[in-house]
């Protein structure tokens with residue numbers, strides 16, 4: 041097995057394990073106090089103007105409906121069109137949008153190539169050697185891959201370079217940028233640019249399909265040339281690196297939107313939520329300001345009900 | 354444009370990290386546009402400069418005494434760091450751990466949020482007031498000092514910072530240059546919440562270091578829990594005051610009201626912000642008239658804390674928040690009411706209805722509803738007759754952040770105003786996109802040293818601009834105009850703002866609550882309830 045192949049396996053493994061662990065960790069943090077921010081997307085009726093069930097004087101007597109579809113309807117343009125950036129930061133939008141579209145296309149290409157590896161992988165060596173031809177579906181996958189690769193890398197390069205220029209010239213952005221902020225952008229630019237170089241080195245899609253075929257079947261990867269090697273190493277290293285950065289926001293947005301900004305579930309007596317809260321109220325507290333009166337043994341509820349207990353005495 | 358203040362500059366000792374001049378600030382519309390006529394801010398006293406930490410900007414909100422020795426400084430820095438650590442543990446901070454971790458790890462530094470912040474914009478874009486400035490300082494400290502390998506990796510990926518007493522003292526003050534309005538959070542494409550980060554920093558200072566502005570702590574939540582109200586009124590005094598208000602209402606409107614106290618089994622326990630009783634007695638008076646006329650079974654409670662809806666813990670300390678919320682709920686439980694109605698106070702709304710929702714369990718969990726909804730029910734019930742022509746003057750509405758952006762109570766008050774005020778118009782932006790009055794998160798009651806000047810010149814600037822522009826079809830002071838602000842704290846800020854700029858004299862605008870407009874439109878009231886000349 042080649043070094044590149046080992047690197048890709050390791051990267052994918054680390055990517056999956058780290059991201060899944062991060063997801064599980066975030067999902068298992070305690071239920072927090074309500075901290076919603078309106079408009080809340082699952083309240084379809086009131087989303088347009090930002091209203092909530094609290095606009096009714098008898099809200100507590102009614103069953104609350106949450107529309108998952110409502111949330112999806114808001115998230116799709118947010119993810120694919122960067123609606124928030126369009127609305128609130130127009131001068132950044134073009135660069136951010138092209139940057140993200142480039143990444144989306146290359147990510148989608150992975151799945152197309154997996155399919156390609158399975159469907160035309162076994163045949164690609166024969167075709168190259170002059171025997172047989174690709175099936176219609178094979179040809180579609182081949183052409184689609186080519187289009188995605190060229191579009192993804194070209195659009196992504198424009199976006200990333202635009203972001204680098206914007207970040208370094210915009211007063212607000214440059215003031216809060218660190219070495220890491222630029223490093224990430226240059227890293228991603230390297231993926232796109234090396235992708236373009238690889239593309240122009242010839243037979244890029246054939247090479248990619250061979251690569252995926254080898255990866256899927258655990259067979260040694262043939263030598264696919266220097267341009268491929270450079271692109272594959274940079275991409276592999278990036279996949280390895282991503283789970284340790286803020287870029288995990290691509291899935292953490294599930295929490296920031298669904299679990300915080302739109303999390304408005306009221307606490308109902310006798311509910312599962314109430315039980316969970318009661319459990320958390322029994323967590324011991326060690327804050328050390330004198331007015332808290334914590335000793336590491338008293339729990340949250342003991343401290344918060346101190347005044348009530350004083351009255352009872 | 355001023356010279357840049359970089360994130361890491363916060364650690365470098367200097368006399369001031371930022372100095373503001375009036376002509377740096379966002380311009381105001383006429384007739385408030387002349388810089389020479391703007392009041393500006395007083396300089397800090399020699400005594401304050403000598404004894405207190407004043408090196409952030411031109412004002413102080415907390416007034417932190419300067420440590421006497423280096424050991425003392427070191428001790429405070431150590432405490433700060435231990436507080437930051439506790440903030441990231443489930444046991445100590447289950448209340449906000451998840452949103453905080455999300456905001457720690459995922460900011461893309463795109464600065465989309467900066468454009469939404471009224472303080473940053475009004476200050477003429479001073480770097481230190483950028484919503485991300487304090488967040489970045491916090492992030493860098495956490496990554497460098499609390500994460501394994503942070504001295505190398507944290508520094509590299511998040512940027513460098515030195516944690517010393519200068520950093521802590523400035524960050525402490527800086528956590529009181531944000532009104533927690535969360536307008537920035539609303540625009541963040543990723544869902545990062547700079548308002549939350551400010552809130553959590555304030556918690557470290559209070560819960561670990563015992564440091565908070567005295568108006569919020571000693572004279573705020575502590576006094577409320579001890580005496581019953583942050584106004585200092587005990588149960589006897591508050592009852593006397595309400596009796597006077599009832600009498601005044603009879604004189605003014607001819608309607609006899611007897612505010613009920615501690616009535617067991619009432620449908621509604623009404624909780625006012627007790628500041629209303631002293632500063633704007635017509636508001637609780639108008640509530641009494643409307644509730645009586647509508648035949649609502651209601652009561653006030655004379656239990657400690659229960660006649661004052663404020664809950665300042667919301668802004669700086671989870672435990673003070675919990676203690677007060679539990680006292681409110683306990684009073685309701687004792688009286689056996691069906692629901693608590695929170696009167697015209699935005700932060701009291703949010704504290705008791707939303708934030709304390711996951712603190713009040715079992716029989717403390719009594720339904721809490723907004724007075725906006727109860728008033729809407731009453732106005733449209735047909736039980737009271739109205740003549741909207743009595744309110745035929747220009748009216749606009751201020752949306753309290755806590756009630757609107759953070760609770761989604763947007764329309765009930767508008768439906769009332771559209772019905773009862775023929776010249777109602779919106780200010781821009783409004784609803785969930787509103788701008789804070791500039792007095793949020795406790796600012797309205799914080800006036801030590803020259804902080805009041807700062808909150809009027811800087812944090813209230815955007816609101817003043819909006820209000821003036823909402824009435825730009827009638828700029829002349831002769832046309833009387835009404836700014837409806839259904840929140841005590843906002844009214845406190847607006848009162849100060851209007852005095853500071855002379856808004857009533859220059860533009861003929863007064864401010865007041867919602868229920869006053871309702872009573873003013875009642876057919877049964879013979880003379881106007883709202884008196885444009887007497888209000889101040």
Ligand code: SF4
Nearest residue numbers: 460461463464466541
């Ligand atoms: S908080 Fe959000 S909007 Fe602000 S810089 Fe971070 S990611 Fe961008």
Ligand code: SF4
Nearest residue numbers: 470531534535537548
């Ligand atoms: S919460 Fe409000 S005041 Fe604070 S930084 Fe955000 S927008 Fe500015």
